[in-house]
Amino acid sequence: MCPKNPLVTVDAVIIFKGKIVLIKRKNPPFQGCFALPGGFVEPGETTEQAVEREVFEETGLEIEIVKLLGVYSDPSRDPRGHTVSIVYMALGKGFPKADSDAQEVKTFDPRDMPEMAFDHNVIIENARSDIHGILSGM
Amino acid sequence: MCPKNPLVTVDAVIIFKGKIVLIKRKNPPFQGCFALPGGFVEPGETTEQAVEREVFEETGLEIEIVKLLGVYSDPSRDPRGHTVSIVYMALGKGFPKADSDAQEVKTFDPRDMPEMAFDHNVIIENARSDIHGILSGM
Numbered sequence: 001m002c003p004k005n006p007l008v009t010v011d012a013v014i015i016f017k018g019k020i021v022l023i024k025r026k027n028p029p030f031q032g033c034f035a036l037p038g039g040f041v042e043p044g045e046t047t048e049q050a051v052e053r054e055v056f057e058e059t060g061l062e063i064e065i066v067k068l069l070g071v072y073s074d075p076s077r078d079p080r081g082h083t084v085s086i087v088y089m090a091l092g093k094g095f096p097k098a099d100s101d102a103q104e105v106k107t108f109d110p111r112d113m114p115e116m117a118f119d120h121n122v123i124i125e126n127a128r129s130d131i132h133g134i135l136s137g138m
Numbered sequence: 139m140c141p142k143n144p145l146v147t148v149d150a151v152i153i154f155k156g157k158i159v160l161i162k163r164k165n166p167p168f169q170g171c172f173a174l175p176g177g178f179v180e181p182g183e184t185t186e187q188a189v190e191r192e193v194f195e196e197t198g199l200e201i202e203i204v205k206l207l208g209v210y211s212d213p214s215r216d217p218r219g220h221t222v223s224i225v226y227m228a229l230g231k232g233f234p235k236a237d238s239d240a241q242e243v244k245t246f247d248p249r250d251m252p253e254m255a256f257d258h259n260v261i262i263e264n265a266r267s268d269i270h271g272i273l274s275g276m
Contacts, residue, residue, distance in 0.1 A: 004180070004181050005143075005145045005146055005178060005179060005180070005181065006146055006179055006181055007143045008143055008144055008146050008222050040143060041143060041144055041211070041222065042142070042143070043142050043143065043144055043213065043219075043220045044213045044220060045213070046211040046212060046213070047209055047211040047222060048211075068206070068208060068209060070206060071185055071206060071209065071224050073179070073184040073185040073186075073224075074184060075181065075182045075183070075184070081181075082181045082182060084146045084179065084185060084224070086209050086211075086222070086224075
């Protein structure tokens, strides 16, 4: 029998050229919706390594983690089942390029974010002061 | 086949009467060692609910969460397998009483902590400024 624990995911609020980086999801759930880059943590990697890997796979960007923003664990946040997401704020470097798991990579002004998948709009709302702090120091 | 994700746990750095609350572990690994109260997150509960439940089960204390301290996910932190621990700082209320999962509940002066299980000494070291901040405001 499988352990019945929730699954661990990571997501990133990435600041890149003064904007926030989102991907358009290629797969269900929320197929075609914008979302923060992220995904499942694999065994043998830290959550920091997982978020760096997922962001690179989805956006082509390398990131420098700035801080841990929060942990989102509402059992209803993902329709596939209970996930616990560790969310980091990061600075993006390189050239954005949609890859295997994303239809599109797009940057948004933090004051004009689209409707997003999962609880990602809540994550952005809760990160407002951190986003503002980074942008005003640039 | 079971998903190969790491398992999610929670741990608490609890301030109670100016000291830090530890339990003596009843079960392996680190049987008989002191440790921060905590345990596995169950499906259907948030990480905040999980840490409140685990602390109450192990120590008899109710807690008020003060802040998220960090996420510890080194794959070698638990000899049973890869766990990702979400660590909260909390204030304890009530009367400490060892319960089913703990041999003993004991409070320690933060300047004189014992050798602990897992990476719990590292967690306490990283939490020093937060612990000091709370204690100096009491």
